[in-house]
Amino acid sequence: MDHVENEEQPIKLVIMGMENAGKTTILDVLTGKIRETPNKPPSMNPTKGVERSTILFFQKETKVWDLGGQETYRNEYLSNPEKYFHTISFFFYVVDIQDYYRLVPSVMYFKGIFNLIKKYSPDAKLIFLFHKTDPDYIPDDRNLKSKFLEKIEPGLKLANTLYIKYDTTIFDIKSIKIAFGLES
Ligand SMILES: Nc1nc2c(ncn2[C@@H]2O[C@H](COP(=O)(O)OP(=O)(O)OP(=O)(O)O)[C@@H](O)[C@H]2O)c(=O)[nH]1
Ligand SMILES: [Mg+2]
Numbered sequence: 001m002d003h004v005e006n007e008e009q010p011i012k013l014v015i016m017g018m019e020n021a022g023k024t025t026i027l028d029v030l031t032g033k034i035r036e037t038p039n040k041p042p043s044m045n046p047t048k049g050v051e052r053s054t055i056l057f058f059q060k061e062t063k064v065w066d067l068g069g070q071e072t073y074r075n076e077y078l079s080n081p082e083k084y085f086h087t088i089s090f091f092f093y094v095v096d097i098q099d100y101y102r103l104v105p106s107v108m109y110f111k112g113i114f115n116l117i118k119k120y121s122p123d124a125k126l127i128f129l130f131h132k133t134d135p136d137y138i139p140d141d142r143n144l145k146s147k148f149l150e151k152i153e154p155g156l157k158l159a160n161t162l163y164i165k166y167d168t169t170i171f172d173i174k175s176i177k178i179a180f181g182l183e184s
Contacts, residue, residue: 009087013055014091019068022132024047028042038171052065052066081116085119088121097144111152127166128166130165149165
């Protein structure tokens, strides 16, 4: 009986990353607010704290927590982890591959979060979205995706944690749908 009840609990999916990384834009594709590939980046407002929505994720009703990434909010999540990091099934971490300035803070933020996920939701699946991989973006010698992975991989290995990664961009909404299993 307990087992059946557990299965009926709604799934919790959390999406985090630095401010301006593109989290809410990504979710707008999944909730159908953005239906077609735009020709310029959509105008967005920073998310204030946590915004919750519901999506179908692998045919299951899933509660999505979009955790706004501005500094005040980041500090709040890390200071009160028991409010945010419990019972997570899927954890998406978004990295803006065009944002050189925020790469190191993003690595630090992820490391802090990762320890808390290990503590509060050790079975959560970990997915990285290397976002703003726009078709016309030329990475030059500052390949932020490999720099980010280089910095976090040792910690993941040490904790025996596997992960999945996707390149995504709002200029190809299929890339976002693929990352969330809506298209193949
Ligand atoms: N070039 C480019 N810009 C994007 C892409 N996705 C989102 N943006 C832009 O990035 C900016 C920030 O997007 P948001 O979705 O608000 O970012 P966020 O991660 O939710 O930010 P917070 O709510 O502050 O944590 C907006 O101007 C978007 O239009 C993308 O794939 N490529
Ligand atoms: Mg947002």
